[in-house]
Amino acid sequence: MTVSESAERDAPAPTPAAAPEPDGRRPVRWVARTLLAAAGGFVMFLAFPGWDLSTLAVLGPAALSLATRGVRFRLGLWLGLVHGLAFFTPLLSWTGIYVGSFPWLALSVTEALYVALLGGALALTARMRAWPLWAAALWVADEALRGRWPFGGFPWGRLAFSQAEGPFTALAAWGGAPLVSFAVALTGTSLAAAVLALSRAWRDSSEPERRAGSLRAAALAVVAALAVPVVGTLAALPLAGGSLTEGGPTRTVAVVQGNVPRAGLDFNEQRRAVLDNHVSRTQELAAQVAAGEVAQPDLVVWPENSSDIDPYLNADAAAAIDRAARAIDAPILVGAVVSGPGRFISNTAIVWDPVTGPGQTYTKRHPVPMAEYVPYRSFFRFFSDKVDLVRADFAAGDRVGTLDMAGTTVGDVICFEVAYDGLVQDVVAGGASMLVIQTNNATFGFSDESPQQLAMSRLRAVEFGRSVVVASTSGISAVIAPDGSVVRSSDLFVPATFVEDIAQRDQTTVAARVGAWPEWVLTALGVGAVLAVVVPAVRRRGAGSTRGTSRVEEGRTTKGRA
Known part of the structure; x- marks a missing residue:
C-alpha cells in the first residue's frame, strides 16, 4: 500500500458545511487550521534572505497541506489566503519603506490571493492517490500564474528563491527555478504525509494491524522527504564548481x-x-x-x-x-x-x-508596473496618489x-x-x-x-x-x-x-536547453489533478440534476393520468 493510498483510506470524511459537529469541535478545528496556515506562511518567510533559514522553506507547503486536508474548497481558499498574507506581508515590507503602507499591503494582498487559489486546489486534490506529488505540482502552477498575470506578473517569493544554497540548489541546472520549487514543495508535502500517517498510527494504537500499516506509510513518506534533497545533492556533482576562471577564455x-x-x-x-x-x-x-x-x-x-x-x-x-x-x-x-x-x-x-x-x-x-509605469493611472489614483510619483512612463x-x-x-x-x-x-x-x-x-x-x-x-x-x-x-x-x-x-x-x-x-x-518545459509539465500535472476531481463532480451533479428533473416530470405525468 502506498503512502497516498493509506492516507486516502484513513482520511476522515468531510463534514457538511451546514452541519456543525455535535461536540462543538468544528469552530475549534477551523481556528486551529487557520493558525497552522498562518504559522506555515511566516515560517516560510524565515527561509528567505534576511533570515536565511532556507531549510524552513519545506515547512510552508507541509503546513498548508495539513491545514487544507479534509476541508471544502471554500475553506481551502481561506486557509490559502491566510498562509499567503503571513508570508508576503513581511517578505514585501521593503515595498512600503518610502511610499507608505497602502502600496505594500495592496501588493501583499494581491500576491496572497494566488495562494488562496492554491489552498482551494490543495483541498480539492487532498484525497487523490499520490496527493503529495500533485500538491507539489500545484505550487509550481501557482507560481507560474503569479509570475505572468496581470501586467506580466510578479514572481517574487517563489520557493526556489529561498534556495540560493543548499541541497535543492543544483536542481536549477536541470530544470530551472520551477524544478527547485517543485523539489522544496514535494519535500514539504511528503513530510505532511508522514505526519498524517503517524497521526493515524496513534489513533490505531488498539488495532495492531492498522497501526503497523500506518507506521509503514509514515516510514515511506519520510524516505520520500529525505530522497528529494539527496537527489539534489547528487545533482550538483557534474556541475561547474566555484572557480571564476575555469571553463573558457x-x-x-x-x-x-x-x-x-x-x-x-x-x-x-x-x-x-x-x-x-x-x-x-x-x-x-x-x-x-x-x-x-x-x-x-x-x-x-x-x-x-x-x-x-x-x-x-x-x-x-x-x-x-x-x-x-x-x-x-x-x-x-x-x-x-x-x-x-x-x-x-x-x-x-x-x-x-x-x-x-x-x-x-x-x-x-519588463518595466515594473506601478514603479516604472502606471497602467490605468486614473483608476489606481483613486486608491493612492503615490502613482503620480511616476511622472513619466517607461517604455518596454x-x-x-x-x-x-x-x-x-x-x-x-x-x-x-x-x-x-x-x-x-x-x-x-x-x-x-x-x-x-x-x-x-x-x-x-x-x-x-x-x-x-x-x-x-x-x-x-x-x-x-x-x-x-x-x-x-x-x-x-x-x-x-x-x-x-x-x-x-x-x-x-x-x-x-x-x-x-x-x-x-x-x-x-x-535547464538552458529545455527552457520552460519543466514548468509547463509540472503545471499541467497540477491542473490535471484539479480537473480529475472537478470534472467528475460536475458530471455527477449534472446527472443528479437530470435524474431529479426526470422524477419530477414523471410525477407530473402520473398525476395527470390519475
Missing part, C-alpha cells in the same frame, strides 16, 4: 558601485551627484591600475540609474562618461535613463567605448539583452528582470558567456530587498552555468561563480569597486 571585469548621496525616493533628484560618483570611482580605479595595484580591466560595469541624465541629449553628462571611459581605457556598460520613444522614457544600458563613445544598447523589456524594450563588449557577449538584464525565467533564458540562448544584472536598490533603503535579489542572481548562476556580475548603485554589488557562491560583494550604501578575471563560458546546462 577569461575577461577582466571591473564593477563600480558609486553610491548615492542618500537613500529614498528623491534618488532621481540626486542624479548628477550619482553620475559624478560613478565617474569618480572609475577614475580612482584607473589610478589604481596605473599604479599596478589592480589589473587593467577589459570591460567595466556600472549599475542601473548610474546616469539618470540622458547622455544623448546632455553634452555635459556625455563628456563625464567619456572622461571615465578614457581614464580606465575600457568600454563601460552604463545604466541610463533615456528620453523616448515619444512621450516615454527608457531604462537603457549603453556600451560606452573610450574611443567611439556610445554604441550598442539594451532597453529593459523589444530586443534581447546580448551586448558585445571587449570581444565577448555579455547577457544583460536590469533589476527585477532577474526574477523572470524567460528574460534570463533569452540572453543565454542568445550567446551570453557571462551574465550582468544592473540594479538600483537605493529606493529600498537598508532592507531585505537587496539580499533577496542577490539570492535570485545566485540561483541564475547555477541554472545557466554562468558567472554573474551584479552592479548596484548603492549595494549589494557582487561577483558570483557558476556554482552560486559569492566571490566578491559590497556593503549597502558605501562606494565600492572590484576587479575579477571571469571565464567566458559557452557550455549549456540542461
Whole structure:
C-alpha cells in the first residue's frame, strides 16, 4: 500500500458545511487550521534572505497541506489566503519603506490571493492517490500564474528563491527555478504525509494491524522527504564548481558601485551627484591600475540609474562618461535613463567605448508596473496618489539583452528582470558567456530587498552555468561563480569597486536547453489533478440534476393520468 493510498483510506470524511459537529469541535478545528496556515506562511518567510533559514522553506507547503486536508474548497481558499498574507506581508515590507503602507499591503494582498487559489486546489486534490506529488505540482502552477498575470506578473517569493544554497540548489541546472520549487514543495508535502500517517498510527494504537500499516506509510513518506534533497545533492556533482576562471577564455571585469548621496525616493533628484560618483570611482580605479595595484580591466560595469541624465541629449553628462571611459581605457556598460520613444522614457544600458563613445544598447523589456509605469493611472489614483510619483512612463524594450563588449557577449538584464525565467533564458540562448544584472536598490533603503535579489542572481548562476556580475548603485554589488557562491560583494550604501578575471563560458546546462518545459509539465500535472476531481463532480451533479428533473416530470405525468 502506498503512502497516498493509506492516507486516502484513513482520511476522515468531510463534514457538511451546514452541519456543525455535535461536540462543538468544528469552530475549534477551523481556528486551529487557520493558525497552522498562518504559522506555515511566516515560517516560510524565515527561509528567505534576511533570515536565511532556507531549510524552513519545506515547512510552508507541509503546513498548508495539513491545514487544507479534509476541508471544502471554500475553506481551502481561506486557509490559502491566510498562509499567503503571513508570508508576503513581511517578505514585501521593503515595498512600503518610502511610499507608505497602502502600496505594500495592496501588493501583499494581491500576491496572497494566488495562494488562496492554491489552498482551494490543495483541498480539492487532498484525497487523490499520490496527493503529495500533485500538491507539489500545484505550487509550481501557482507560481507560474503569479509570475505572468496581470501586467506580466510578479514572481517574487517563489520557493526556489529561498534556495540560493543548499541541497535543492543544483536542481536549477536541470530544470530551472520551477524544478527547485517543485523539489522544496514535494519535500514539504511528503513530510505532511508522514505526519498524517503517524497521526493515524496513534489513533490505531488498539488495532495492531492498522497501526503497523500506518507506521509503514509514515516510514515511506519520510524516505520520500529525505530522497528529494539527496537527489539534489547528487545533482550538483557534474556541475561547474566555484572557480571564476575555469571553463573558457577569461575577461577582466571591473564593477563600480558609486553610491548615492542618500537613500529614498528623491534618488532621481540626486542624479548628477550619482553620475559624478560613478565617474569618480572609475577614475580612482584607473589610478589604481596605473599604479599596478589592480589589473587593467577589459570591460567595466556600472549599475542601473548610474546616469539618470540622458547622455544623448546632455553634452555635459556625455563628456563625464567619456572622461571615465578614457581614464580606465575600457568600454563601460552604463545604466541610463533615456528620453523616448515619444512621450516615454527608457531604462537603457549603453556600451560606452573610450574611443567611439556610445554604441550598442539594451532597453529593459519588463518595466515594473506601478514603479516604472502606471497602467490605468486614473483608476489606481483613486486608491493612492503615490502613482503620480511616476511622472513619466517607461517604455518596454523589444530586443534581447546580448551586448558585445571587449570581444565577448555579455547577457544583460536590469533589476527585477532577474526574477523572470524567460528574460534570463533569452540572453543565454542568445550567446551570453557571462551574465550582468544592473540594479538600483537605493529606493529600498537598508532592507531585505537587496539580499533577496542577490539570492535570485545566485540561483541564475547555477541554472545557466554562468558567472554573474551584479552592479548596484548603492549595494549589494557582487561577483558570483557558476556554482552560486559569492566571490566578491559590497556593503549597502558605501562606494565600492572590484576587479575579477571571469571565464567566458559557452557550455549549456540542461535547464538552458529545455527552457520552460519543466514548468509547463509540472503545471499541467497540477491542473490535471484539479480537473480529475472537478470534472467528475460536475458530471455527477449534472446527472443528479437530470435524474431529479426526470422524477419530477414523471410525477407530473402520473398525476395527470390519475
